[in-house]
Amino acid sequence: MSRRIPCSLTIAGTDPSGGAGIQADLKTFQELKSYGMSVITSVVAQNTTGVQDIHHLPIGMLEAQLDSIRSDMPVHAVKTGMIANREMMKRIGEWLKDESSPYVMDPVMVAQSGDPLIQPEARQFLRENLLPLTAIVTPNIPEAEDIIGEKITTLEDMKLAAESIVKSFGAGAALIKGGHMEGEAIDYLFDGTTMHVFSSDRVETKNTHGTGCTYSAAITAYLSQGVPLVDAVEKAKNYVTAAIRHSFSLGKGSGPTNHWATREEVFHYE
Ligand SMILES: Nc1ncnc2c1ncn2[C@@H]1O[C@H](COP(=O)(O)OP(=O)(O)O)[C@@H](O)[C@H]1O
Numbered sequence: 576m577s578r579r580i581p582c583s584l585t586i587a588g589t590d591p592s593g594g595a596g597i598q599a600d601l602k603t604f605q606e607l608k609s610y611g612m613s614v615i616t617s618v619v620a621q622n623t624t625g626v627q628d629i630h631h632l633p634i635g636m637l638e639a640q641l642d643s644i645r646s647d648m649p650v651h652a653v654k655t656g657m658i659a660n661r662e663m664m665k666r667i668g669e670w671l672k673d674e675s676s677p678y679v680m681d682p683v684m685v686a687q688s689g690d691p692l693i694q695p696e697a698r699q700f701l702r703e704n705l706l707p708l709t710a711i712v713t714p715n716i717p718e719a720e721d722i723i724g725e726k727i728t729t730l731e732d733m734k735l736a737a738e739s740i741v742k743s744f745g746a747g748a749a750l751i752k753g754g755h756m757e758g759e760a761i762d763y764l765f766d767g768t769t770m771h772v773f774s775s776d777r778v779e780t781k782n783t784h785g786t787g788c789t790y791s792a793a794i795t796a797y798l799s800q801g802v803p804l805v806d807a808v809e810k811a812k813n814y815v816t817a818a819i820r821h822s823f824s825l826g827k828g829s830g831p832t833n834h835w836a837t838r839e840e841v842f843h844y845e
Pocket residue numbers: 714715716752753754755760761762775776777778779780783785786787788790812815816819
């Protein structure tokens with residue numbers, strides 16, 4: 576009897592230091608037992624201290640990779656991370672329109688170091704053309720502010736932003752992440768009808784490089800297994816919290832999340 580192998584695809588930029596981007600996504604897929612595949616948008620020279628250089632792949636090469644997947648591989652859930660410019664967004668949007676698996680968007684705009692990862696004029700295109708295709712979008716506070724065009728300073732503002740991103744911008748669901756607030760790490764998910772809250776104690780650490788990538792990749796991996804959206808977010812929150820709790824002091828800057836210590840802790844919950 577053949578068993579369905581859950582397959583997750585990430586479309587994103589790279590991080591040679593292994594903490595964020597494609598590398599974080601593939602590590603997360605692997606730990607959560609989803610077969611990982613990747614389409615690279617940009618090669619980014621970066622590490623725990625920041626971004627040193629960026630090379631965007633030619634559009635033809637992006638299309639070729641998307642075709643390689645479509646012509647041969649099953650996809651049960653797909654996520655996007657860094658998509659640097661409008662032309663890439665346009666091609667990826669066309670590909671996603673023909674995709675039936677759930678689409679998770681991490682609307683990556685700047686690296687944690689503050690270095691920009693998308694061109695300013697591409698933000699509007701992302702809002703207007705890719706957001707409506709999502710099953711869920713996972714902005715942090717600055718990204719949510721950029722999408723709605725308003726400041727977010729309170730928990731109430733976070734909830735309003737989640738609602739607005741679904742009702743006014745057409746996302747399937749919106750998860751506003753509170754990593755950039757103070758106190759407990761609280762995230763709000765609006766799924767179109769209900770507001771859900773996920774919270775954890777804040778871990779006192781500077782090692783949070785790649786937390787957003789890890790979180791959205793974990794949601795993708797659970798969706799690829801057929802886990803319903805709200806449960807997928809709850810499980811992914813447990814995963815990212817453990818990954819931050821066990822994060823490493825590697826490199827001179829903001830160190831990466833720890834995937835292998837997390838595996839045992841998260842599977843212990845289940
Ligand atoms: N120091 C921390 N301790 C515990 N959870 C955190 C911490 N920093 C961020 N988180 C959580 O990690 C996830 C990623 O959030 P965030 O840092 O806001 O995203 P991003 O990496 O996109 O900026 C969220 O669930 C957030 O609540």
